[in-house]
Amino acid sequence: MGASDRLxxxxxxxxxxxxxxxxxxxxxxxxxDGQRLSGIITETEAxxxxxxLACHCxxxxxxxxxxxYGQPGLxxxxxxxxxxxxxxxxxxxxxxxxAVLIRAIIPTAGLEHxxxxxxxxxxxRWTDGPGKLCQxxxxxxxxxxxxxxxxxxxxxxxxxxxxxxxxxTTGPRVGLNSVPExxxxxxxxxxxxxxxxx
DNA sequence: AGCACGATTAACT
DNA sequence: GTTAATCGTGCTC
Numbered sequence: 177m178g179a180s181d182r183l184x185x186x187x188x189x190x191x192x193x194x195x196x197x198x199x200x201x202x203x204x205x206x207x208x209d210g211q212r213l214s215g216i217i218t219e220t221e222a223x224x225x226x227x228x229l230a231c232h233c234x235x236x237x238x239x240x241x242x243x244x245y246g247q248p249g250l251x252x253x254x255x256x257x258x259x260x261x262x263x264x265x266x267x268x269x270x271x272x273x274x275a276v277l278i279r280a281i282i283p284t285a286g287l288e289h290x291x292x293x294x295x296x297x298x299x300x301r302w303t304d305g306p307g308k309l310c311q312x313x314x315x316x317x318x319x320x321x322x323x324x325x326x327x328x329x330x331x332x333x334x335x336x337x338x339x340x341x342x343x344x345t346t347g348p349r350v351g352l353n354s355v356p357e358x359x360x361x362x363x364x365x366x367x368x369x370x371x372x373x374x
Numbered sequence: 375a376g377c378a379c380g381a382t383t384a385a386c387t
Numbered sequence: 388g389t390t391a392a393t394c395g396t397g398c399t400c
Contacts, residue, residue, distance in 0.1 A: 232396095235396090235397065235398090238396080238397070239396085239397095240395085240396060240397085254395090254396090255394075255395060255396090256394090256395080256396095257392080257393070257394080258392070258393025258394035258395075259392070259393055259394080
């Protein structure tokens with residue numbers, strides 16, 4: 177795949193639930209020291225606006241949330257639990273704060289580089305969590321507010337085989353233990369079951 | 375300045 | 388299934 181397959185900003189400038197759904201099956205591409213690392217996105221979650229009490233934007237504009245008020249197609253990368261980086265993509269129009277969390281990918285390229293960081297676990301556990309995939313692809317705070325739609329981007333999304341609705345399941349977002357209803361139970365998590373999965 | 379807590383992970387019972 | 392680890396963020400005093 178070449179640069180022509182890279183998603184344009186218009187892809188992200190749409191309702192967040194639609195973006196979260198359509199990101200399933202797309203390729204997350206990370207250029208690292210001239211090497212191409214990539215994986216197929218299989219799990220996402222939507223975080224939508226200041227009213228969504230699970231979204232960091234419930235606090236309004238702060239140094240951390242500022243990027244979510246920016247233009248669609250930026251990366252929102254934040255640190256949590258004193259240990260883990262989590263990767264999101266900003267969605268919707270500027271000043272409409274929302275993002276999609278990338279929760280899991282299936283590695284497709286650069287496996288030896290991924291293994292260098294995640295090889296202490298079996299391959300099936302290399303990128304099956306939002307913190308794990310950031311570790312695998314060396315994604316951290318240096319990429320916060322990074323524009324995925326710029327030329328020669330070191331982090332971007334490319335088109336992939338579409339995932340049919342019959343292979344998509346939804347459910348409540350993960351890890352919202354103390355978030356009040358109805359936000360806690362909103363079915364804003366999207367999972368893809370790929371053909372070669374069982 | 376101090377505090378409670380988190381969009382998690384890995385190890386342990 | 389349960390829990391420690393670990394520190395930036397946002398809120399209160």
